[in-house]
Amino acid sequence: MTIAWRILSFIARGLELAAVAMMAVMAGFVALSAIMRYAFSAPFAFTEDIVGLLFCGIVFSALANVEFENRHIRIDLLEGVFGDRLAVIQSASRHLLAAGFYLWFAAEALQYFSFVYKAGSATVIGNLPLYPWVGLIVLCLATTFLIVVARLISGNGARARGGA
Numbered sequence: 001m002t003i004a005w006r007i008l009s010f011i012a013r014g015l016e017l018a019a020v021a022m023m024a025v026m027a028g029f030v031a032l033s034a035i036m037r038y039a040f041s042a043p044f045a046f047t048e049d050i051v052g053l054l055f056c057g058i059v060f061s062a063l064a065n066v067e068f069e070n071r072h073i074r075i076d077l078l079e080g081v082f083g084d085r086l087a088v089i090q091s092a093s094r095h096l097l098a099a100g101f102y103l104w105f106a107a108e109a110l111q112y113f114s115f116v117y118k119a120g121s122a123t124v125i126g127n128l129p130l131y132p133w134v135g136l137i138v139l140c141l142a143t144t145f146l147i148v149v150a151r152l153i154s155g156n157g158a159r160a161r162g163g164a
Contacts, residue, residue: 012068019061026054046126060140095152106141
């Protein structure tokens with residue numbers, strides 16, 4: 001495994017652990033919100049905001065590791081029929097399409113990050129700043145893009161399950 005794969009593995013694993021931590025925090029906020037609402041009739045105003053932001057953070061943080069581990073949902077009904085040559089073509093085309101998508105999405109998210117940072121944007125109810133969450137999305141998409149490009153360059157990915 002090259003040093004680039006090790007670095008990408010470390011980052012992807014760290015983002016996966018961040019996603020797990022955010023899941024635990026989100027579950028805690030949901031439980032605490034329900035307790036406060038039904039037991040004390042005093043719900044927190046900010047829980048909907050933080051839970052929504054945590055959910056976005058979970059989705060994008062998990063994406064990098066899903067791509068690194070090559071664990072996407074697949075339909076391999078015809079994969080065995082056409083053989084290895086078509087599998088390589090299909091894998092390369094999937095990686096090119098994914099790389100283009102992640103690069104485009106990261107560029108759009110970076111522009112949005114610049115906007116929310118300069119504007120000091122925050123959530124309406126809880127007044128939580130948005131720029132850390134949008135920055136996390138940019139980091140996750142950029143990492144995922146690098147993983148796809150590294151997999152495409154290495155040729156690793158045709159019918160592969162698991163890491164590099």
